[in-house]
Amino acid sequence: MEPPDTGGIARESCIARTSTSPNRATTLISFDGLPARVGLQADAYPSRRSNVVAAIVAVAVAVYSVREATSAQSAWALITFLIGTLLCCLVLMSSLAFPSAYRPGAVRMIIDTAPPRLSLHSPRALALEWSAFAATMLWAGAAVALVICALVQYGVMAALQHVPRSMLVALAAAVIALALMVRKVRQESEEPSGLHLTPQRIITAGEGTLRYVRWHDVAHATVAVHRLLGPHLVLLDGDGRRLGAVSVRYLGSDPMVTAALVRYFRDRPEERELLTDPERAIAQFHQHLARLEGE
Structure with a gap:
């Protein structure tokens, strides 16, 4: 079914907010499941299997650390095993409370950014x-x-x-x-970790690195998977050189949907002014996904 015609530019947000975080006011946008139906949904990261393995290892190491701490012969050994137990508990709580760095098919957007722009952040x-x-x-x-x-x-x-x-x-x-x-x-x-889209440029921030990329320099927006650090959104120039990258841990967003979002506004410079109004920008991209489904 074709989406309703709004004259090309979305007038207001048609996206339901599924959850909101009080920390830096973020909202999760699911696009009504459209990314999965048009082939733009990535698998969850980490996978359920990876989370189970991490939890089992954390519990095993924590049990070992507690056992060794009870029989420690020095204050230093006791402290070391207790710190090890603390770290294992941190890993276990992380795998249980946050099983995935993002929800497949969804993006996490900062609300009320200053200056106004479309920012994806976790x-x-x-x-x-x-x-x-x-x-x-x-x-x-x-x-x-x-x-x-x-x-x-x-x-x-x-x-x-x-x-x-x-x-x-x-x-x-x-x-x-x-x-x-x-x-x-x-x-x-300088910039919170994540991806920030403005009418003039793209900003990638995370892991202590900060890159400012001009729209016309971006030839490709894709997803690269690092063996240890996991999926990253990567921006490449025409020669395949990396202009900027940001991990999904900082995006909090499906990297395939995010890459499609970047490509959408890269190819439509006349619509980039919408990026100063994130609600309208997301609504416009939502209409684009709906058109893809109708084709």
Whole structure:
């Protein structure tokens, strides 16, 4: 069935909001299931099997850590096993509470952005990153406290003999984590992680990197799957060089639908002014999907 004619440009949003997050006011838009019917719906990531495996491994490691903590011979061993248990609980809660980085066939959009633009973003990835960072810094903080106690009690030379190598690992991990989070905070202060579409350009942000891409430079908007980091929306120029990329963890959106959204406005420069009104831009893209289904 053909969608109703509105003169080419959507006048108002015809998309029902299925859920809203209080953190940075996001809304999930499902497009009435159209992406699945026109072949633009990606499979869930991570898969159910991956979540089950991650949960089983997390439970097994947590049980082992608790057992070892009860028989730990030193304060450092006790702290290390307790931190390990905490991280396993974080992985388990993540796999249960957020089984997929996005809902297949849907996009997660920020409401009331400033400046006005179409922004796709998920706050969950940042929350998980901060949780892992806090656990790492807690582990390193305990290492520093124990090293100071050893210096006071034994002196410098004797203390060095009492410091286990795992403390050095904790301190090195803290330095790396701190550098990554400083980079991340700087990026977040400029642009929140995700994909931002304006009439003039596309902005990709995530993992501490920030790219500003002009519309006319984008030859391809596609999905690339990294073995460890999962699916990414990737923007390529005419020579196949990567202009920008953003992980689905930061998009919170189906990457195939997102790529189609980018291609839609890339091919229609006369409609890009709609991107300053995200509701109308999404409604226009919804009409495009409906036309594809009717063809």
